[in-house]
Amino acid sequence: MQVLDENGAVVKALPEFAKERTQIIELYRAMVLNRAFDAKAIALQRTGRLGTYASSLGQEAVAVGTAAAMAEDDVLLPSFRGHGSQLWRGVTMVELFQFWGGDERGNDFARPRQDFPVCIPVASHIPHAVGVALAMQMRGERRAAVCIFGDGATSKGDFYEALNIAGVWNLPVVFVINNNQWAISVPRSAQTAAETLAQKAIAAGLPGIQVDGNDVVAMRYSVEQALDRARADGGATLIEALTYRMGDHTTADDASRYRDDADVSHHWKLEPVARLRSYLQQAGLWTREDEESLLKECAKDVESAAQAYLDIPGRSPESIFDHLYYSLPAPLAAQRSAMLAEQIPDA
Amino acid sequence: MPEVTLVEAVNMALAKAMESDDTVMVMGEDVGINGGVFRATDGLLGRFGARRVRDTPLSEALIAGMSIGLAAQGMRPVAEIQFMGFIHPIIDQVVNHASRLRYRTRGRLTCPMVLRCPFGGGIHAPEHHSESTEAMFAHIPGLRVVIPSSPSRAYGLLLAAIADPDPVVFLEPKRIYRAKRELVEDDGKPIPLDCSFVLRRGEDLTLITWGAMVAETIEASEILAADGVTCDVIDVGILNPLGPNAILDSVSKTGRCVIVHEAPLTGGYGGEIAAQLAEHAMMSLLAPVIRVTGFDSVMPLPKLERHYMPTANRIVSAARKTLAYS
Numbered sequence: 001m002q003v004l005d006e007n008g009a010v011v012k013a014l015p016e017f018a019k020e021r022t023q024i025i026e027l028y029r030a031m032v033l034n035r036a037f038d039a040k041a042i043a044l045q046r047t048g049r050l051g052t053y054a055s056s057l058g059q060e061a062v063a064v065g066t067a068a069a070m071a072e073d074d075v076l077l078p079s080f081r082g083h084g085s086q087l088w089r090g091v092t093m094v095e096l097f098q099f100w101g102g103d104e105r106g107n108d109f110a111r112p113r114q115d116f117p118v119c120i121p122v123a124s125h126i127p128h129a130v131g132v133a134l135a136m137q138m139r140g141e142r143r144a145a146v147c148i149f150g151d152g153a154t155s156k157g158d159f160y161e162a163l164n165i166a167g168v169w170n171l172p173v174v175f176v177i178n179n180n181q182w183a184i185s186v187p188r189s190a191q192t193a194a195e196t197l198a199q200k201a202i203a204a205g206l207p208g209i210q211v212d213g214n215d216v217v218a219m220r221y222s223v224e225q226a227l228d229r230a231r232a233d234g235g236a237t238l239i240e241a242l243t244y245r246m247g248d249h250t251t252a253d254d255a256s257r258y259r260d261d262a263d264v265s266h267h268w269k270l271e272p273v274a275r276l277r278s279y280l281q282q283a284g285l286w287t288r289e290d291e292e293s294l295l296k297e298c299a300k301d302v303e304s305a306a307q308a309y310l311d312i313p314g315r316s317p318e319s320i321f322d323h324l325y326y327s328l329p330a331p332l333a334a335q336r337s338a339m340l341a342e343q344i345p346d347a
Numbered sequence: 348m349p350e351v352t353l354v355e356a357v358n359m360a361l362a363k364a365m366e367s368d369d370t371v372m373v374m375g376e377d378v379g380i381n382g383g384v385f386r387a388t389d390g391l392l393g394r395f396g397a398r399r400v401r402d403t404p405l406s407e408a409l410i411a412g413m414s415i416g417l418a419a420q421g422m423r424p425v426a427e428i429q430f431m432g433f434i435h436p437i438i439d440q441v442v443n444h445a446s447r448l449r450y451r452t453r454g455r456l457t458c459p460m461v462l463r464c465p466f467g468g469g470i471h472a473p474e475h476h477s478e479s480t481e482a483m484f485a486h487i488p489g490l491r492v493v494i495p496s497s498p499s500r501a502y503g504l505l506l507a508a509i510a511d512p513d514p515v516v517f518l519e520p521k522r523i524y525r526a527k528r529e530l531v532e533d534d535g536k537p538i539p540l541d542c543s544f545v546l547r548r549g550e551d552l553t554l555i556t557w558g559a560m561v562a563e564t565i566e567a568s569e570i571l572a573a574d575g576v577t578c579d580v581i582d583v584g585i586l587n588p589l590g591p592n593a594i595l596d597s598v599s600k601t602g603r604c605v606i607v608h609e610a611p612l613t614g615g616y617g618g619e620i621a622a623q624l625a626e627h628a629m630m631s632l633l634a635p636v637i638r639v640t641g642f643d644s645v646m647p648l649p650k651l652e653r654h655y656m657p658t659a660n661r662i663v664s665a666a667r668k669t670l671a672y673s
């Protein structure tokens with residue numbers, strides 16, 4: 001499924017939302033912000049002010065397109081590369097920096113309150129998504145769960161088990177594979193003999209489709225259609241979004257150990273931000289001044305978020321006992337007191 | 348007041364919880380029309396319907412993971428894992444998610460779910476049906492591990508587990524599922540999840556155990572009583588978080604302690620209790636703490652399982668060893 005080809009030419013009728021200048025520009029802005037956020041996060045990590053970070057460079061359309069298709073009261077269950085989705089949904093850059101900076105308070109985002117935090121153990125959040133969807137179905141709500149994960153996740157049992165039940169119970173959930181062609185150093189070709197990842201839906205009795213994951217219009221449109229069906233009791237969909245991981249796996253990775261720059265450079269011709277910009281320019285919706293002022297605005301927002309993050313006061317060490325249980329059991333209260341008694345002053 | 352077995356008390360508690368809170372739901376393999384392989388969920392499908400009583404596909408990791416999603420959305424899933432030998436695929440979900448969802452979101456999302464699972468040996472079950480891996484779960488912060496050992500405790504503790512705002516692994520000693528009947532009032536009263544249970548009171552020795560081993564331990568205390576040795580028998584009941592007060596009080600009084608469990612010795616939960624006694628009751632101890640447990644071997648198939656599991660005689664000889672110290 002593709003609406004804009006790699007040159008930004010329209011190859012399929014534009015969906016309604018894409019005909020609205022404000023809406024299409026909103027998608028563009030979100031992808032540019034996503035990219036600026038990633039760049040800043042890496043810069044903070046390189047200077048010792050953020051933890052290990054997984055950039056979503058080149059995959060912004062999957063994240064933004066998916067989130068843009070969702071209703072506010074749907075529930076997102078992202079992997080660790082879903083920054084663009086989270087930002088679109090209303091998680092702030094400060095909260096994201098805070099989480100990736102090593103402070104769980106970043107997961108207590110002001111909105112959207114029901115979205116899940118990122119999931120680090122690969123694929124293990126896919127079963128949560130069907131649980132969320134089941135709760136919605138049992139209450140007769142017109143809502144759906146959306147779960148994003150990588151190509152690597154589709155090798156795990158969690159993935160198959162969740163797809164299977166989504167099929168047999170007709171659950172309102174959309175599964176989006178951010179197929180960036182790599183699970184760290186293991187390429188897609190070494191992960192499965194299946195011809196496509198989308199076809200893994202067939203055994204679960206679900207529709208599975210492939211979408212150009214570098215085409216934000218196609219992404220938003222496909223997820224919207226899947227969500228419409230889910231909300232109308234039509235069940236789940238598996239969407240394989242084809243994209244490419246332009247950066248290292250994380251800041252702790254060095255991709256040159258396992259892939260050539262030449263492999264990557266080819267993908268710069270396909271990447272989602274330039275593609276939408278070409279379309280906008282060709283359609284006369286975007287000028288160089290627009291571009292300059294957007295870049296400036298994003299840089300400013302990212303900088304001020306980073307500063308706000310760096311200014312957040314530290315957490316007291318004994319707060320590791322907070323929110324462990326609804327109320328602190330007595331034996332843990334004793335450990336807490338012991339910690340307080342021996343507290344090492346900050347260096 | 349009905350006179351019920353332990354498994355019937357579980358059923359009674361499930362029905363009571365479902366009756367009083369319509370977010371409570373039951374799911375697992377064969378829990379619906381079949382009423383569970385041990386009949387713990389018998390009749391619930393008829394009373395509460397297929398919306399709230401769900402037969403899942405054979406999919407343990409999913410059952411746990413899906414429960415997390417449901418719980419985060421405000422439901423109260425009570426899921427059954429058929430046998431403890433098949434609980435291990437869910438450890439990922441319990442360690443990485445259920446037990447820490449509250450923590451990692453600073454209370455924004457919570458996980459009020461119960462995973463029920465029959466455990467332990469002695470019923471001549473096939474391979475992989477007789478394990479006792481409770482210590483694995485007791486090692487997980489943010490989780491509660493609850494083990495009833497009588498019908499009334501099964502009823503009250505399960506109600507408390509379902510009402511608890513945090514995830515609970517509820518392990519049911521299947522060997523004593525039908526061992527005894529007890530009058531249990533169906534009054535919906537929970538038993539708080541922060542106590543242990545003193546089943547016998549004595550002066551000379553503390554016997555500590557949980558689950559089905561309560562039977563052998565009480566039997567041992569009766570053999571010892573015939574010799575004039577009186578014992579405190581404590582059913583730990585809640586392994587995590589362990590409220591050690593009853594144990595410490597008792598050992599401070601008796602100075603001698605034998606811990607009994609079916610699970611293997613090394614890394615077993617008895618080691619945790621022994622360590623706590625060493626830390627907090629050293630000056631009261633008159634003898635080394637002795638553990639009577641399953642051996643550090645694989646849980647054997649039925650032909651040999653009775654040699655694996657602690658017996659009243661093994662408990663009595665351990666007791667005599669501690670009593671020999673003066």
Ligand SMILES: Cc1ncc(C[n+]2csc(CCOP(=O)(O)OP(=O)(O)O)c2C)c(N)n1
Nearest residue numbers: 081120121122150151152153180182183184
């Ligand atoms: C269960 C599990 N195994 C291993 C890891 C370490 N690890 C982190 S990401 C990753 C690769 C994931 O690949 P994919 O699902 O394609 O997602 P991507 O990183 O490409 O976005 C691995 C092996 C993990 N986090 N979880």
Ligand SMILES: [Mg+2]
Nearest residue numbers: 150151182183
């Ligand atoms: Mg990948």
